[in-house]
Amino acid sequence: MDLNQARILIAQMQACFKEIGVPFVNESEILNQANCTDTIMFRSWQSKNDHLAEIVTSLFIEPNVVEVSINYREEIDRLNESDLEKLFHLLNAFNNWDAAFYWLLLPRDNKLKFRWANLLPARHFSDNQFKSVLKRFLNQGPQHYSYIRRLIYNNEDPDRLFSKMQAEY
Amino acid sequence: MKDKSSTKLSDKIKSCLYELDFHEMDEISENDSLKLITGVQDDALSVLMEIDCQLKTNAVNLRLIPSLEFKSSDMLAFYQLINTLNGTLMDIGHFSINESDKGFLLQTSIDYSAGIFDREQMIESIKRIVQQGLEGFKLLMEMLNGDQCPYQMLASYMTEMRENLQQDEKIIH
Numbered sequence: 001m002d003l004n005q006a007r008i009l010i011a012q013m014q015a016c017f018k019e020i021g022v023p024f025v026n027e028s029e030i031l032n033q034a035n036c037t038d039t040i041m042f043r044s045w046q047s048k049n050d051h052l053a054e055i056v057t058s059l060f061i062e063p064n065v066v067e068v069s070i071n072y073r074e075e076i077d078r079l080n081e082s083d084l085e086k087l088f089h090l091l092n093a094f095n096n097w098d099a100a101f102y103w104l105l106l107p108r109d110n111k112l113k114f115r116w117a118n119l120l121p122a123r124h125f126s127d128n129q130f131k132s133v134l135k136r137f138l139n140q141g142p143q144h145y146s147y148i149r150r151l152i153y154n155n156e157d158p159d160r161l162f163s164k165m166q167a168e169y
Numbered sequence: 170m171k172d173k174s175s176t177k178l179s180d181k182i183k184s185c186l187y188e189l190d191f192h193e194m195d196e197i198s199e200n201d202s203l204k205l206i207t208g209v210q211d212d213a214l215s216v217l218m219e220i221d222c223q224l225k226t227n228a229v230n231l232r233l234i235p236s237l238e239f240k241s242s243d244m245l246a247f248y249q250l251i252n253t254l255n256g257t258l259m260d261i262g263h264f265s266i267n268e269s270d271k272g273f274l275l276q277t278s279i280d281y282s283a284g285i286f287d288r289e290q291m292i293e294s295i296k297r298i299v300q301q302g303l304e305g306f307k308l309l310m311e312m313l314n315g316d317q318c319p320y321q322m323l324a325s326y327m328t329e330m331r332e333n334l335q336q337d338e339k340i341i342h
Contacts, residue, residue: 064293065261081245088248095255095265099221099230100278102263105252117261118279119297122289129283 001120003031003038006061009125010040013057013066016131017044022055022138037062046070048142051149055138059120067117068134070141074152076107083152090151090158094144097166101137103144112148114141143168178222178281179203182229185291186220201225209233211303214310218299227282231262231295233275233302239313240271250312254305262298264305273309275302 001009014024027042041058054071079087091103104113116137147161179196182205186194194207201224209216214235221230239247244266251264251273258264262277277298279291 063260067259085245085248088245088252092248092251092266092268095263096267096274098278099232099276100228100280102255102265104256106256115263117259118277119261119290119294121285121287122293123287124285126283126285129280129285132282133280 001061001064003061006038006040006059009066009120010042010057010059012125012127013059013130014042016127016134017057019127020131020135020138022046022134046138046142049146051142051145053141053145064120065117066120067115068137069116070114070138072112072114072145073110074112074148076105076110076112079152083155086158087148087151090148090161093158093162094165097162098140100133101140103148112145114144178229178286179205181286181288182220182222182291185288185295188292189295191218209299209303211307214303214306216299216302216306220295226280227284228278228280229291230276230278231298233298233306234267235273235302235306235310237273237306237310237313238271239273244268250309254308258301258305260297260301261294262301273306275305 010027014027017024022044024042024044027040030036030039030041032038038061039058040061041056044055044057046053046055051072056067056069056071058067058069059065060067076084076087088105091105095102101114101116104115105111106113114137116133118133144165147165150156151158151161183194186205186207191207194205197204197206203222203224205220205222207218207220209218214237216236217234219230219232219234221232223230247266251266255263262275265274265276266272267274275298277294279294
């Protein structure tokens, strides 16, 4: 994929965000940087259950990968080892359960990242396919996050929280 | 009885697998899914590959399950290791721990809800996930069996990978 194709694709993706009612804020390009693949990205945000989260969509040109992530700020560094293990236990349960999306803990940045990434289709980018994934992703992230907060702030048991989450499906 | 759409999709995936030289596979039909199961054999590792065509969601889930088992009770260290691996990899798959059988898993999913099957995308995704799986699982195996600090091993692995990448780029240019 060349830069022009990538720019067209990113515009199509922004239109998908608009269609499902998620605003996009700004677009940026990282090009010709050492140790960094050429990337076009745009930011948006989501406010759900009183939590504001940043959404970043990135198109990595050379490996042909599209990535969408929701970033939540959380004071992970205040957790002790036992609480951290419980948090990892819950995140791992989510990550095991779902093949498409997963959680990453970024302790240094005090961030929790919910991530989806796929190879770009070789022939035809389908708006409907992208929107279908996006809707599911943008629902599932905040839903999981509400359970994560119950673990962090109410000290609820990770196995019970995971069972409750599964029961919602 | 198999659903027509899943049969069609599974036939397309089978054809992709044949192209990638996976000729032997089992087919398991369940309520909401049709699974194709095959194996990836490497020098020291044998890995089960499961391609799961979901009928309700029209998603195809690719899973790799290695014949690797860990015995450590220090789960926090394993969670951190997997988290670091996922954070470093940042590609199309993610690793996780299957706590019930003390094993590992690498998986990704491709959505076909719009009904458009992209053969090249599927072939490339299978190739990538197999390559990532073999590299990641080998690294985990070395960490499980070695006496070197897992983080140090991960760091040297990343350096090696970066050097390989730079060499590849030189060859391309």
